[in-house]
Amino acid sequence: MIELKFNRIRIKRKAYLTVGFFFISCLLANAQRLSLIDSLESVYSAGNYNAQDELNILKELAINHTSNDKKILFSEQLIKKAQKLGSPDYLFSGYLEKGNAFRLRSDLSHALESYFEGARIAEENENNNQLGKVYIAIADVYSIMGNHQNAVKYHQNAIRILRRENDSTSMASALLNAGDELINVNSLDSALKYTTEAEVIFNQLGSKIGQAYSLGNLGMIYAKLGLDLKAEYHMNKAILLLQDLQEYYPIAVYLTYISDIYLEKGEEKLAFNYAMLSLELAQKHGMKKQVSDAYLTLSRIYEHEGNTKEAFKYFKNHITYKDSVNNITSVQQMADLRTDFEVSKKQIEVDLLNQQKKTQQIIVIAAVIALILIGLLAFGLYRRYLFIQKTKQIIEKERNRSDELLLNILPKETANELKLNGKVAAKKFKSVTVLFSDFKSFTQYAEQLSPELLVERVDYYFSQFDQIMEKYGLEKIKTIGDAYMCAGGLPFPGHDHAVKMVLAALEMAQFVKEVKKENPNNQFEVRIGIHTGPVVAGVVGTKKFAYDIWGDTVNIAARMESSSEPGKINISESTYQLIKDTFECEFRGEIEAKNRGMMKMYYVTARKESASTSQAIHRL
Numbered sequence: 001m002i003e004l005k006f007n008r009i010r011i012k013r014k015a016y017l018t019v020g021f022f023f024i025s026c027l028l029a030n031a032q033r034l035s036l037i038d039s040l041e042s043v044y045s046a047g048n049y050n051a052q053d054e055l056n057i058l059k060e061l062a063i064n065h066t067s068n069d070k071k072i073l074f075s076e077q078l079i080k081k082a083q084k085l086g087s088p089d090y091l092f093s094g095y096l097e098k099g100n101a102f103r104l105r106s107d108l109s110h111a112l113e114s115y116f117e118g119a120r121i122a123e124e125n126e127n128n129n130q131l132g133k134v135y136i137a138i139a140d141v142y143s144i145m146g147n148h149q150n151a152v153k154y155h156q157n158a159i160r161i162l163r164r165e166n167d168s169t170s171m172a173s174a175l176l177n178a179g180d181e182l183i184n185v186n187s188l189d190s191a192l193k194y195t196t197e198a199e200v201i202f203n204q205l206g207s208k209i210g211q212a213y214s215l216g217n218l219g220m221i222y223a224k225l226g227l228d229l230k231a232e233y234h235m236n237k238a239i240l241l242l243q244d245l246q247e248y249y250p251i252a253v254y255l256t257y258i259s260d261i262y263l264e265k266g267e268e269k270l271a272f273n274y275a276m277l278s279l280e281l282a283q284k285h286g287m288k289k290q291v292s293d294a295y296l297t298l299s300r301i302y303e304h305e306g307n308t309k310e311a312f313k314y315f316k317n318h319i320t321y322k323d324s325v326n327n328i329t330s331v332q333q334m335a336d337l338r339t340d341f342e343v344s345k346k347q348i349e350v351d352l353l354n355q356q357k358k359t360q361q362i363i364v365i366a367a368v369i370a371l372i373l374i375g376l377l378a379f380g381l382y383r384r385y386l387f388i389q390k391t392k393q394i395i396e397k398e399r400n401r402s403d404e405l406l407l408n409i410l411p412k413e414t415a416n417e418l419k420l421n422g423k424v425a426a427k428k429f430k431s432v433t434v435l436f437s438d439f440k441s442f443t444q445y446a447e448q449l450s451p452e453l454l455v456e457r458v459d460y461y462f463s464q465f466d467q468i469m470e471k472y473g474l475e476k477i478k479t480i481g482d483a484y485m486c487a488g489g490l491p492f493p494g495h496d497h498a499v500k501m502v503l504a505a506l507e508m509a510q511f512v513k514e515v516k517k518e519n520p521n522n523q524f525e526v527r528i529g530i531h532t533g534p535v536v537a538g539v540v541g542t543k544k545f546a547y548d549i550w551g552d553t554v555n556i557a558a559r560m561e562s563s564s565e566p567g568k569i570n571i572s573e574s575t576y577q578l579i580k581d582t583f584e585c586e587f588r589g590e591i592e593a594k595n596r597g598m599m600k601m602y603y604v605t606a607r608k609e610s611a612s613t614s615q616a617i618h619r620l
Helices: 002-046 051-064 068-085 088-104 108-124 128-145 148-165 168-184 188-205 208-224 228-245 248-264 268-284 288-305 308-325 328-356 359-407 412-421 442-446 451-471 497-518 552-562 573-579 613-619
Strands: 427-439 475-480 483-488 526-540 546-550 569-572 583-593 597-607
Touching: 002 051, 051 068, 051 088, 068 088, 088 108, 088 128, 108 128, 128 148, 128 168, 148 168, 168 188, 168 208, 188 208, 208 228, 208 248, 228 248, 248 268, 248 288, 268 288, 288 308, 427 442, 427 497, 427 552, 451 475, 451 483, 451 497, 475 546, 483 497, 497 526, 497 569, 497 573, 497 597, 526 552, 526 573, 552 569, 552 583, 552 597, 569 573, 573 583, 573 597
Parallel strands: 526 569
Antiparallel strands: 427 483, 427 526, 475 483, 526 546, 569 597, 583 597
């Protein structure tokens, strides 16, 4: 028991120390790796080698270089040299490493193009070992795209091929990647089985990189199972191994997972530190997928802290990078590549058959194959169409979700200004009509109701008021308790806002009256006050920011409401002058308003039958 307690304390301490020493360790290991790469580049530049040595040097540079751009450059040179010398094995390696570099750079369409070319070469040379390896890589790309069906399919094909080949290293890689995909679809028991089997094989082989990936993926599984301590231990141990190997992509993934673990524990500061480490690492090495995931985690952390403004900012960044990885053009190219690959496979089979048949049989077979290819092409095009439509829906849903979140807080034009400029400038409006309403004796009535029933009834009324505001193009500003405030004539100035506001007020009063008539036990009665004048409008706050208005007009509108009576619409002199040709009004005389002195007030009684809204607006 004493030894177990000590180990747990040491594991916890390592989790904290990982944040502090992460980049120092990376710099030391990176220096060693760069030294090796520099040596290889120097040898290659000197040119003192034979053709076979040149292929080996280019392959090592393509595999080990830390720069994705340089990986692509050396992979392309390896492809050219291998084609010239007729070396299919090195040609396959060139396309495989080129695809890996594009995948790390989140250029998924070019990654698939390279992988499919590698698969074609492996099939032509009947090299099942190479075919199994490239199937793993293809499955990984489909996993990043969110096409889990294709990812699982290619993983299973890779495992089936590699079990026959008796290649322990490739087999362990296939199991590990299949387990990773099963994590994405929450098949955690199967994921644990595959990953554990992969870990056993990598331990037997003494593969550091395999051990690191196995430990990290086991950590992710334990995190999803709620076993946080085991998850932290495995992922921190994986990160320490990966630092020495300079494998940045999985480090970024595991840092994000650890951040999620600390966020669930309520340790926001540690969660933030791990998320920022993941973001900085992903940005430095151009890993868009992990940049997107890190932004999403940071958004959740700020949301957990109640910082809505920063949460929304990082969520927007997450969507931007997510769209850049999963854009429609790339998806179309990927679908085309997959169709071309399948068609090319079928064509190879046709060519082999043509060599074995007589001339008369070739004609018959060619006709049959042509029909099959047309069917495959039609089926591929149909699947591509369905896939594109599904992807469009997913992207549109994510965009609409972020837009709806903002539009629930701000007017549409103000929200657009905030998205475009990152801030909203305050504006002065010369003429705006402001409405205030509240319910008579609300406090006494509220004391008689349960909290749940009180909120339900207030929401019932305010939801109807919101619909009325939307009907007349008016802007809801806010609610405070039982008070409801809205305005007309902003964010776009107009000349008909006073008429529209009075029409809305009449509907509000009529709605409350009808509800009370249908349910006598409901004692709510509404008082409404309206005033027209200049205001200043803008967005305030750094956390739960809101669109608001200020000025004497707001105060006078509030006095109109407090001077009104239940079921009545009390308006000021300025509003009366704007709507008198459209509505019947009852002059109340000059009435004392709190802190305002004597003011002329009017009750709106009905709409004039002789005046239409369009005529009134025209006169205004």
